[in-house]
Amino acid sequence: MAQVNRAQIDSVEEPASRPEPLGTPLVVAKDLDVTFHTKKGRIEAVKGLSLNVGDGEFVSILGPSGCGKSTLLRVAAGLLKPSGGALSVGGETVAGPRSDVGVVFQKPALLPWKTVLDNVTLPVRSQGLNRKAGAERARRLLDMVGLAHFAESYPSELSGGMQQRVGIVRGLVNDPKVLLMDEPFSALDAMTRETMMDDLQRIWNETRKTVMFITHSIPEAVYLSDRVIVLSPRPARLVEDLTIDLPRPRTMDTMSDARFTDYTRHLRGIFSHLDK
Amino acid sequence: MKEKLTGALYPLITFGAILALWLVAVYVWDVPSYVLPKPLAVLGALKTGYIDGLFWHHFFYTLSSTAMGYVIGCVAAICVGAVVSEWRIAERLINPLVIALQSMPKVALAPLILVWFGFDQASKVIMVVLVCFFPVFVNTVVGLKQTPADLLEMARAANTGRWRTFWEIRFPSAAGHIFAGLQIAIVLSLIGAVVAEFVSSSEGLGYLINASALTMEVNVMFAALVSLAAMGVIGTQLVRFAHAKLVFWEGTLAATVQE
Numbered sequence: 001m002a003q004v005n006r007a008q009i010d011s012v013e014e015p016a017s018r019p020e021p022l023g024t025p026l027v028v029a030k031d032l033d034v035t036f037h038t039k040k041g042r043i044e045a046v047k048g049l050s051l052n053v054g055d056g057e058f059v060s061i062l063g064p065s066g067c068g069k070s071t072l073l074r075v076a077a078g079l080l081k082p083s084g085g086a087l088s089v090g091g092e093t094v095a096g097p098r099s100d101v102g103v104v105f106q107k108p109a110l111l112p113w114k115t116v117l118d119n120v121t122l123p124v125r126s127q128g129l130n131r132k133a134g135a136e137r138a139r140r141l142l143d144m145v146g147l148a149h150f151a152e153s154y155p156s157e158l159s160g161g162m163q164q165r166v167g168i169v170r171g172l173v174n175d176p177k178v179l180l181m182d183e184p185f186s187a188l189d190a191m192t193r194e195t196m197m198d199d200l201q202r203i204w205n206e207t208r209k210t211v212m213f214i215t216h217s218i219p220e221a222v223y224l225s226d227r228v229i230v231l232s233p234r235p236a237r238l239v240e241d242l243t244i245d246l247p248r249p250r251t252m253d254t255m256s257d258a259r260f261t262d263y264t265r266h267l268r269g270i271f272s273h274l275d276k
Numbered sequence: 277m278k279e280k281l282t283g284a285l286y287p288l289i290t291f292g293a294i295l296a297l298w299l300v301a302v303y304v305w306d307v308p309s310y311v312l313p314k315p316l317a318v319l320g321a322l323k324t325g326y327i328d329g330l331f332w333h334h335f336f337y338t339l340s341s342t343a344m345g346y347v348i349g350c351v352a353a354i355c356v357g358a359v360v361s362e363w364r365i366a367e368r369l370i371n372p373l374v375i376a377l378q379s380m381p382k383v384a385l386a387p388l389i390l391v392w393f394g395f396d397q398a399s400k401v402i403m404v405v406l407v408c409f410f411p412v413f414v415n416t417v418v419g420l421k422q423t424p425a426d427l428l429e430m431a432r433a434a435n436t437g438r439w440r441t442f443w444e445i446r447f448p449s450a451a452g453h454i455f456a457g458l459q460i461a462i463v464l465s466l467i468g469a470v471v472a473e474f475v476s477s478s479e480g481l482g483y484l485i486n487a488s489a490l491t492m493e494v495n496v497m498f499a500a501l502v503s504l505a506a507m508g509v510i511g512t513q514l515v516r517f518a519h520a521k522l523v524f525w526e527g528t529l530a531a532t533v534q535e
Contacts, residue, residue, distance in 0.1 A: 077433050097435045109430035112525035113448040122444065126436035156525060170434075 025052035026090055026210045027076060027178055033084030034071050045071040047235035058204055058211045060221035060228045064274060068236035069214045073182050076212060077103045089178055099127045102171035104181040108163040110155040117151040120170045127174060134173060141169040144206065145199060161192035165199065172207065179209045197223055201249060222263045223250055230270055240270050313495035321499035335503055337480040338469050341397055345404020346465040350458055353409045357416025382407045383471045390476050400472040407468035412457035419453025420446050452526050455519040462511040466504060
């Protein structure tokens with residue numbers, strides 16, 4: 001309990017004492033520890049991790065597979081309690097799933113027995129919010145991702161990319177402050193991935209949500225983010241915090257920009273050191 | 277279209293072969309009619325039974341016992357299955373009883389049930405309830421426990437309450453399993469009803485078979501058996517139809533991203 005209070009005070013004080021260039025930090029992790037107890041013994045997934053994500057910022061968390069980046073996201077989503085330290089959103093310590101945090105999973109996790117609209121509005125029903133307003137927001141968002149005509153379709157009638165778009169709309173339907181995305185494109189083929197990256201950039205541009213985007217793709221991270229955070233292999237520690245200074249909107253041309261290549265080369269360098 | 281035609285052809289071949297064997301047995305090998313009736317004699321028994329009306333009473337007696345017992349047994353099984361899968365304490369309390377009863381042949385209980393519940397229809401209904409209960413119960417519990425973890429995690433992240441998670445996620449995801457149980461229960465429910473009638477009854481198709489055995493009316497026995505088979509086939513088809521209509525997403529599941 002004492003720890004929770006300390007974290008709250010820290011996160012409240014921080015903006016005043018150390019102003020951030022990219023708006024006030026909305027997501028703050030402070031000395032985060034996550035330890036799993038399994039049959040094989042203790043596994044330290046995250047150790048002493050501190051980071052913050054500014055309001056309206058798009059931050060990618062990059063790291064080798066199994067490095068604990070998904071664990072970090074699950075803590076932020078309130079699905080997992082940290083064993084030490086704390087993570088706060090908007091100054092409040094995350095103690096469970098919150099309505100101002102939306103989550104997009106690796107698999108779309110859609111209910112095959114519900115229409116697209118009913119799938120997307122599940123968080124609205126779950127929070128007991130106004131259903132009519134929720135359905136209107138859902139339809140607007142579906143329109144934004146080009147799925148307006150599929151509101152009454154069932155998930156099985158949609159392609160993999162469309163299903164993941166539905167997953168993104170569901171994450172946004174309650175108009176959250178923060179959108180957490182856990183490798184949302186990793187199950188898609190390369191072509192679909194590229195269109196999805198552009199779609200996500202457009203959605204972010206229109207909604208200006210704070211996004212924490214977990215990925216293991218370096219170009220994806222550089223293309224989408226304001227900042228790229230690199231985590232070490234387990235236990236996850238922060239190894240690099242790189243601001244991506246590239247003009248928006250980014251296009252396919254951005255990828256051939258010299259600075260883009262510099263960023264990806266730099267990150268690749270870090271990765272090759274991590275392996276050793 | 278051609279696929280469909282050949283599909284219908286195979287059962288016809290099977291039934292044709294059986295009929296041919298039957299005819300050979302009766303007319304060539306001269307099996308006496310008190311052992312194996314002529315096909316026409318069975319048709320005759322069916323005709324007198326259903327047109328002159330003697331069979332209808334027995335038919336509806338068995339049908340109503342079966343249907344009532346089936347509905348009560350299946351509904352109870354789904355409810356208890358839901359409770360057991362939702363509450364760990366309920367599971368611990370109920371499971372030992374279920375395991376003990378499940379491995380026991382339920383038809384062996386028929387005489388006891390007659391002693392307890394009397395000789396009228398109630399005892400037949402209870403017998404059917406008992407035999408229906410277990411396959412549906414087991415399938416409900418298994419189905420509810422197999423809710424995909426990613427759907428449950430998604431629901432948790434969306435702050436979906438327990439009640440809503442059950443109705444919107446766990447129950448529909450178990451529907452396929454539950455229907456498999458309902459399918460098995462149809463056949464078992466008929467067995468339950470007929471066995472209860474065998475033990476003691478003055479009505480029903482089971483009674484009719486028993487009574488005809490005493491008077492050596494084999495053609496009536498055959499006619500009653502055909503009636504029971506028809507009941508079973510129609511019941512099974514109804515459940516299959518309901519399964520396809522209500523659990524419409526099954527079979528399309530492969531189309532959703534499963535990687």
